[in-house]
Amino acid sequence: MITMPxxxxxxxxxxxxxxxxxxxxxxxxxxxxxxxxxxxADVRWSNELYRMVxxxxxxxxxxxxxIIQFVHEGDRQRxxxxxxxxxESKIPFRFDSRxxxxxxxxxxxxxxxxxxxxxxxxxVRVVGTVGDITERVHAEQARAESQALFRAVFEQAxxxxxxxxxxxxxxxxxxxxAKLLGYEAEDLVGMTALEITHPDDVAATVxxxxxxxxxxxxxxxxxxxxxxxxxxxxxxxxxxxxGDGRTEGYLGVVEDIxxxxxxxxxxxxxxxxLRDILDHMPVMVMHIDVAGQLLYSNREAxxxxxxxxxxxTPSDILAAAFPxxxxxxxVKSVVAAGGVQWVDVEPLARDGRAVPSSWSGVxxxxxxxxxxxxxxxxxxxxxxxxxxxxxxxxxxxxxxGVAHDFNNILTVIQSCATFVQEAVAADSSIxxxxxxxxxxxxxxxxxxxxxxxxxxxxxLQPEVLNVNESVQALSTTxxxxxxxxxxxxxxxxxxxxxxxxxxxxLEQVILNLAVNARDAIGTHGTVTLATRNRxxxxxxxxxxxxxxxxxxxxxPAVRHRIFEPFFTTKQAGKGTGLGLSTVxxxxxxxxxxxxxxxxxxxxxxxxxxLPCVAACAYPSKPAEPIEVGGSETVLLVEDEAAVRLITxxxxxxxxxxxxxxxxGKDALDLxxxxxxxxxxxxxxxxxxxxxxxxxxxxxxxTWPGLPVLFMSGYTNDELLxxxxxxQGFKLLRKPFTKMExxxxxxxxxxxxxxx
Numbered sequence: 001m002i003t004m005p006x007x008x009x010x011x012x013x014x015x016x017x018x019x020x021x022x023x024x025x026x027x028x029x030x031x032x033x034x035x036x037x038x039x040x041a042d043v044r045w046s047n048e049l050y051r052m053v054x055x056x057x058x059x060x061x062x063x064x065x066x067i068i069q070f071v072h073e074g075d076r077q078r079x080x081x082x083x084x085x086x087x088e089s090k091i092p093f094r095f096d097s098r099x100x101x102x103x104x105x106x107x108x109x110x111x112x113x114x115x116x117x118x119x120x121x122x123x124v125r126v127v128g129t130v131g132d133i134t135e136r137v138h139a140e141q142a143r144a145e146s147q148a149l150f151r152a153v154f155e156q157a158x159x160x161x162x163x164x165x166x167x168x169x170x171x172x173x174x175x176x177x178a179k180l181l182g183y184e185a186e187d188l189v190g191m192t193a194l195e196i197t198h199p200d201d202v203a204a205t206v207x208x209x210x211x212x213x214x215x216x217x218x219x220x221x222x223x224x225x226x227x228x229x230x231x232x233x234x235x236x237x238x239x240x241x242x243g244d245g246r247t248e249g250y251l252g253v254v255e256d257i258x259x260x261x262x263x264x265x266x267x268x269x270x271x272x273x274l275r276d277i278l279d280h281m282p283v284m285v286m287h288i289d290v291a292g293q294l295l296y297s298n299r300e301a302x303x304x305x306x307x308x309x310x311x312x313t314p315s316d317i318l319a320a321a322f323p324x325x326x327x328x329x330x331v332k333s334v335v336a337a338g339g340v341q342w343v344d345v346e347p348l349a350r351d352g353r354a355v356p357s358s359w360s361g362v363x364x365x366x367x368x369x370x371x372x373x374x375x376x377x378x379x380x381x382x383x384x385x386x387x388x389x390x391x392x393x394x395x396x397x398x399x400x401g402v403a404h405d406f407n408n409i410l411t412v413i414q415s416c417a418t419f420v421q422e423a424v425a426a427d428s429s430i431x432x433x434x435x436x437x438x439x440x441x442x443x444x445x446x447x448x449x450x451x452x453x454x455x456x457x458x459x460l461q462p463e464v465l466n467v468n469e470s471v472q473a474l475s476t477t478x479x480x481x482x483x484x485x486x487x488x489x490x491x492x493x494x495x496x497x498x499x500x501x502x503x504x505x506l507e508q509v510i511l512n513l514a515v516n517a518r519d520a521i522g523t524h525g526t527v528t529l530a531t532r533n534r535x536x537x538x539x540x541x542x543x544x545x546x547x548x549x550x551x552x553x554x555x556p557a558v559r560h561r562i563f564e565p566f567f568t569t570k571q572a573g574k575g576t577g578l579g580l581s582t583v584x585x586x587x588x589x590x591x592x593x594x595x596x597x598x599x600x601x602x603x604x605x606x607x608x609x610l611p612c613v614a615a616c617a618y619p620s621k622p623a624e625p626i627e628v629g630g631s632e633t634v635l636l637v638e639d640e641a642a643v644r645l646i647t648x649x650x651x652x653x654x655x656x657x658x659x660x661x662x663x664g665k666d667a668l669d670l671x672x673x674x675x676x677x678x679x680x681x682x683x684x685x686x687x688x689x690x691x692x693x694x695x696x697x698x699x700x701x702t703w704p705g706l707p708v709l710f711m712s713g714y715t716n717d718e719l720l721x722x723x724x725x726x727q728g729f730k731l732l733r734k735p736f737t738k739m740e741x742x743x744x745x746x747x748x749x750x751x752x753x754x755x
Contacts, residue, residue, distance in 0.1 A: 022132040024049025028064050032122045040064045049130055052109070054102035067130075072098035072106065083113070087123060090115050096133065108134045160233070160254035163240070166247060168192050168209065180233065180256050182226035193252070198222035198230060200272075213239055213250065220257065232261035284357070284373040292316035295368065304357070304375045306350030321347035335361035335369050344376070356380055407713030408640045410735035414441040415646040418738045441735060462500045462590065464613055467531055467543055468492035470503070474510055478529070481511070482518040487526045494531035498615040499543050505586045512579045513547035513606050520551030520604060533612070541612040548605035554598040562596070583608075628742035629654040632679035632749055636660045637667045637695060638711070639687040643734075647682065647711075650738050651745070664690025668698060677703040680749055685712035696729070707748035711736070728752070 025046040030038035043062040050057055053070045060066065071079050075097040086093035094112045101107060113128030154161050160177030164170050170188050178185040181196060188196075197205055201221045208219055216238040223231045233254045240249040275298075278285050284301035288294055294309055294317040302308050307317060314320040322328035327345055334341045346354040361371035417437040424430045471492055479488050510529070517527045528548045536542050554562060563584045587594050587608050598604035634656045638644035644660055651658045659678065661667035664687060671678070681699055683692040696708040705728060713734040728751070732744045 022048070022052070024052050024130045026067065026128050026130065028126045030123055030125065032118055032120070032124055034122060038123050052101075052107070052130060052132060053099060054105075070099045070101070072100055074098070079111075086113065086115055087126070090117055090121070090123060107132055108137045160252075160256070162188070162193075162252045162254065164193070164250045164252065166249060168194075168250065171249070177254055180225075180231055180254065181223055182229075196223050198224055209237070213237065213247070215239070220261075230258070230265070231256065232258045232265070284371075284375065286317070286371045286373070288317060288369045288371065290367045292318045300375070301373070304349065304355055304377075305347070321349075323348065331359055331361075331371075334359060335371060336363055338362050407734035408643050410441050410444055412642045412646050414438060414735045414737065415650060417441065419649070462502050464498055464500050464615065465503055465506070466497045466615065467499055467506070467545055467610075468494060468497040470506060471510065471529055471531060471545070474507060475529070478511070478514050478527075482514060482527055485524050486518050486521055488514075489526055489528045491528065491530035494533050494543050496533050496541055496612045497531055497543055498613050499610040500613045501590045501610065502586075505590070509583050509586050509608060510545070510547070512583050513608075516579055516606075517547055517549035517551065517604075520549050520553075522551065525550040525603075534609075536611075543610050543612050545608040545610070546605055547608075548603060550603045553600040553602055554596070554604050555600065559596070559598065563594075628739070628746050629656075630746065630749060631655050631657065633657045633659065634680045634682055634745070635667060635671070635678040635699075637662075637664065637681070637683040637687070637692065639663050639684060643684075643711075647741070650741055651682070653738075654742055654745075656745070663687045664692070664695035664698075667695055671699055671702060677706065679752070680707050680709065680745060682709045682711065682745070685710050705752070707752045709744055709748055 026049055027042075027044045028040060029042040031041045033039060040063070043064055043066065045057070045062060047057065050059075053067075068076060068080065079095060079097050082093050082095050092112070092114045094110070096108065096110050099107050099109050110131045110133045111128060112131075113126055115123055116125040116127065118124050154163075154172070154174050157174055157176060160174065160180050162170050162173040162177050169190055169192050173185050173188045175185060178188060181188070194202055194205060198221070204219075205221055208217055216236060218234065218236045220232065220234050223233055225231050234257050235255075236253045238251050238253075239247045240251055242248045279299040281298065282300065284304055285296075285298040286294065286301050287296040293315055294307060294313050296309065297305070297307055305321070307313050307321075318328055318331070322331060322345070327347075330343055331345060334343045342358050342360045344356070344358045346356050347359075349355050356376040357373045358376060359371060359373040361369055364370055414437075417434045420434040421431055421438070424434075471490060475488065475490050482488060514527060514529065521527070526549070528546070530546045530548075532544050532546070534542050534544055563580050583606075584594050587610070590610065592608060592610040595607040595609060596604065597607075634651055636644060636648055636651065636658050638647060638660075639662055641662075644662070648658045648660050659670060661670055664683075667681075667683070668690075681696060683695055685692040687695075692708075692710055692712075696706075696710075700706050700708075707728045707730075709730050709732055711732050711734055728748070730744055730748055732741065736744075
């Protein structure tokens with residue numbers, strides 16, 4: 001075997017490749033120069049280039065313009081201009097040109113060249129290729145002649161003809177097609193067939209074109225003429241294929257069949273109008289033959305029952321919908337009565353659901369039955385929701401009223417216990433009893449807060465806080481709370497975690513949901529506490545706090561009741577039934593929603609969804625210590641005598657001068673008789689005759705800037721309920737301790753003095 005050097009093999013391979021593809025190469029080297037026309041140093045042609053012009057490598061000395069000598073005289077000046085421009089601009093170039101071989105034969109070549117420069121930007125080499133494209137040019141000429149013949153047939157055809165590109169846009173239409181549609185031919189170019197297709201035929205046309213355009217297809221359709229009239233046509237569409245088999249366009253032959261279709265169209269319009277009327281009726285309409293087979297069902301009947309005229313529809317629709325023979329007989333008797341009676345029944349839908357509905361019908365002359373029904377599902381659901389809403393509202397009003405009165409009682413009890421604690425030795429049995437009373441008051445106060453949360457009447461003090469931070473801060477407490485047998489997994493994935501909520505209430509929500517998840521698990525499992533972001537239906541950012549468990553899940557039979565107050569599936573003594581209702585009340589009062597997903601045996605997930613807000617630029621600073629007590633004059637307004645007495649005693653014990661009043665009008669009369677302003681108004685919010693907010697506004701008209709301390713267990717006042725208070729106002733929740741009252745009073749007075 002003879003071996004050759006790698007370079008020789010490469011050169012031979014290149015030579016053979018050039019012969020195969022009829023491409024020659026050339027190289028012109030220049031001496032580096034800053035002159036516009038550099039001096040040629042060397043010219044080299046490939047063997048294939050010599051062969052292409054009819055020369056041999058030894059037949060002629062090569063010069064830079066040798067190739068120009070073979071360029072056809074008609075192309076020579078253009079070619080020179082292209083090359084000179086490329087050398088001056090130092091850019092690649094390409095052109096097609098006729099070359100005349102030494103044997104006189106004329107060939108067409110495609111020439112490409114690249115200009116190479118040194119580091120100083122001087123032209124040092126031009127490298128190029130020459131490809132023989134004669135056969136391609138001749139083929140294009142032949143194709144042009146064929147197209148000219150096709151054009152003549154195309155233009156003179158008596159039927160409509162149109163050519164579309166691969167995107168199905170017309171590139172040419174004949175006069176017959178334009179006349180059929182009432183357009184000028186040039187107006188149709190660029191349009192698609194769908195743009196002039198009748199709207200009712202668009203879907204069918206798209207289906208045919210999409211699924212079957214790999215071969216000729218014929219179908220009938222309607223076009224919309226320019227004047228708005230309808231033109232029926234029989235259309236044959238054939239793909240136009242490239243030499244390699246690719247579809248590059250379509251040819252359509254369109255025959256006008258409008259006259260033949262006119263009568264059918266009128267009948268179809270009448271049928272369409274009737275179907276449209278039936279489909280838009282808010283009742284179910286079903287046409288059933290004598291054997292019970294479904295002949296027609298309108299849109300409403302199909303939506304409700306799922307039955308349509310298809311292969312899966314039972315042969316006897318009445319037997320399938322009314323498996324009970326007695327119920328079926330009742331319906332048939334109503335139909336036989338001729339539409340003068342209605343019967344309420346619950347036929348079975350396609351998916352097995354019982355559909356509460358009311359039916360009537362009529363027997364037609366051909367023995368078929370026309371049945372008309374009304375779906376009662378939504379009506380019954382609305383009735384149930386209304387009853388539930390009324391029940392919840394009644395419970396809410398009851399809970400709010402009880403909590404309000406109970407908070408007044410707790411205020412008195414807690415304050416009296418405080419007086420006892422202050423009056424006896426700390427280690428006495430009386431002090432211990434007082435401590436127990438205080439503890440019981442705190443527990444009772446927590447219960448009333450739950451009642452108020454459920455009834456949406458709780459006083460909230462919202463602030464902008466980061467839910468991720470709140471979750472992390474609570475994680476240690478939660479781990480102790482749920483026990484060692486249950487694993488707590490925390491994922492704080494929300495990037496926008498700032499919401500505006502009451503901090504204490506958010507923590508209450510998390511604790512309630514975590515305890516609920518723990519109780520659902522039983523012995524061992526995992527509770528996952530996670531945060532994430534999502535967008536609302538209107539595109540606004542939301543923060544989602546989810547609590548999921550690996551417990552038994554929620555029984556579908558009771559799922560609709562889980563947020564009802566006092567409803568619980570736990571054993572007696574294991575829960576109050578207020579946990580989830582409290583969560584729902586807090587979240588909805590804070591402007592959010594609660595979502596639930598649960599699969600029996602796979603656990604449950606509760607999602608608290610709150611709107612995101614902008615994060616605070618600076619963290620809040622801890623409050624500075626405030627001294628309690630003083631000698632200022634306080635106007636106390638409280639309609640509950642016991643609360644008023646206790647509050648007065650607390651304030652006077654702190655050194656303040658107290659003027660008391662039973663309600664707002666009484667307070668205004670007292671204020672009118674004073675020659676000097678009071679330093680602070682302490683008032684209940686909800687009072688007979690005049691509430692605390694109106695009283696504060698009236699007194700501020702007399703004494704501008706008067707600081708006001710509102711006392712309340714709940715209020716329906718929107719500004720107070722949301723915690724949006726003006727400067728100089730403060731809220732004190734009932735029941736309150738002596739120290740809470742002292743600090744609130746002193747804080748308002750201190751701010752007033754600073755101002």
